[in-house]
Amino acid sequence: MGTRIAVVGAGTIGGAIAVALKEAGHEVVATRRNVEKASWLKEKGVTVTRDNRKAAGEADVVFLAVKPGKVGAVLGEIADVVEGKLVISVVAGVSLKELKRLASAKFVRAMPNIAILARESFTAYSTDDLDGDEVELVERLLRTFGACVRVEEEHMDAITGLSGSGPAYVTVFLEAMVYGGLRVGLPRDVAKLAALQTLLGTAKLLMETEAHPAEVREWVITPEGTTIDGVFELEEGKIRTAVMKAVDAATKKSRILSKKV
Ligand SMILES: NC(=O)C1=CN([C@@H]2O[C@H](COP(=O)(O)OP(=O)(O)OC[C@H]3O[C@@H](n4cnc5c(N)ncnc54)[C@H](OP(=O)(O)O)[C@@H]3O)[C@@H](O)[C@H]2O)C=CC1
Ligand SMILES: O=C(O)[C@@H]1CCC=N1
Numbered sequence: 001m002g003t004r005i006a007v008v009g010a011g012t013i014g015g016a017i018a019v020a021l022k023e024a025g026h027e028v029v030a031t032r033r034n035v036e037k038a039s040w041l042k043e044k045g046v047t048v049t050r051d052n053r054k055a056a057g058e059a060d061v062v063f064l065a066v067k068p069g070k071v072g073a074v075l076g077e078i079a080d081v082v083e084g085k086l087v088i089s090v091v092a093g094v095s096l097k098e099l100k101r102l103a104s105a106k107f108v109r110a111m112p113n114i115a116i117l118a119r120e121s122f123t124a125y126s127t128d129d130l131d132g133d134e135v136e137l138v139e140r141l142l143r144t145f146g147a148c149v150r151v152e153e154e155h156m157d158a159i160t161g162l163s164g165s166g167p168a169y170v171t172v173f174l175e176a177m178v179y180g181g182l183r184v185g186l187p188r189d190v191a192k193l194a195a196l197q198t199l200l201g202t203a204k205l206l207m208e209t210e211a212h213p214a215e216v217r218e219w220v221i222t223p224e225g226t227t228i229d230g231v232f233e234l235e236e237g238k239i240r241t242a243v244m245k246a247v248d249a250a251t252k253k254s255r256i257l258s259k260k261v
Helices: 012-023 035-043 052-058 068-082 098-103 116-117 132-143 153-164 166-183 188-208 212-220 227-236 239-260
Strands: 004-008 027-031 047-049 059-064 086-089 106-111 119-124 146-150
Touching: 004 012, 004 052, 004 166, 012 027, 012 035, 012 059, 012 132, 027 035, 027 052, 035 047, 035 188, 052 068, 068 098, 098 106, 106 132, 106 153, 106 239, 116 119, 119 132, 119 153, 132 146, 153 212, 153 239, 166 188, 166 239, 227 239
Parallel strands: 004 027, 004 059, 027 047, 059 086, 086 106, 119 146
Antiparallel strands: 106 119
């Protein structure tokens, strides 16, 4: 049976959450102030309103998806109607301790990514005072987004820097792959499909074989062949350092976001 869900803050990620849950058979009400910008949600059967208190008050589970700087005001507005309820926050950088200071709800801190739109999110979550049935409900809801893993809260900022922000890094790499293809004369549509399918296929291969990425790379590099020349250029461009620095910078930013509440 479907659960009654309110998504408070139906922007980019809140909208994706609302649609995924609606399509999984739940009753979903989504809120934002500019409701005219949420017509795509209505088309998917999500009820849209400006009324946070009514939406949260009538729901069994509330998702919180506003920006960190809005959490204090929004939780202040709905605190009494979410008392004792499950509230799943996907807000970057805001700790369970901070959330509990703002309302007496049963909080879950979760970090999905935009691949919810394709039901292929990696979502990590953390919580400390839910019973077994509540944890089961949370996982059932989060699994509608894609893969879901429970972690200690100390890892949530790093998860934000790695997989929460990750789709942005991957699209930079993908765009570069496509440009590389254009530079050596491929038609645009072929270059795009070649890059996308290569990413998808490599990820699937690594998942299925559980091989280390370095091992798969060795399978591709033929001695004196083509790939080693490409890999040589990548290493000279310090791609690994660049990606590690990107994850590090986003993690550090997540760690300071709590100060904005
Ligand atoms: N984008 C992503 O990939 C991810 C984002 N997140 C987290 O999700 C949160 C939202 O990010 P994102 O979706 O990118 O940002 P958006 O700006 O797209 O969404 C935030 C939404 O909150 C709404 N909002 C603001 N104030 C209120 C209010 N008082 N009541 C109800 N709704 C309100 C805004 O709409 P309006 O102005 O119309 O009210 C807006 O649509 C952030 O905390 C971020 O850390 C987490 C994982 C991934
Ligand atoms: O950029 C942000 O702050 C959010 C959190 C993770 C992805 N987007």
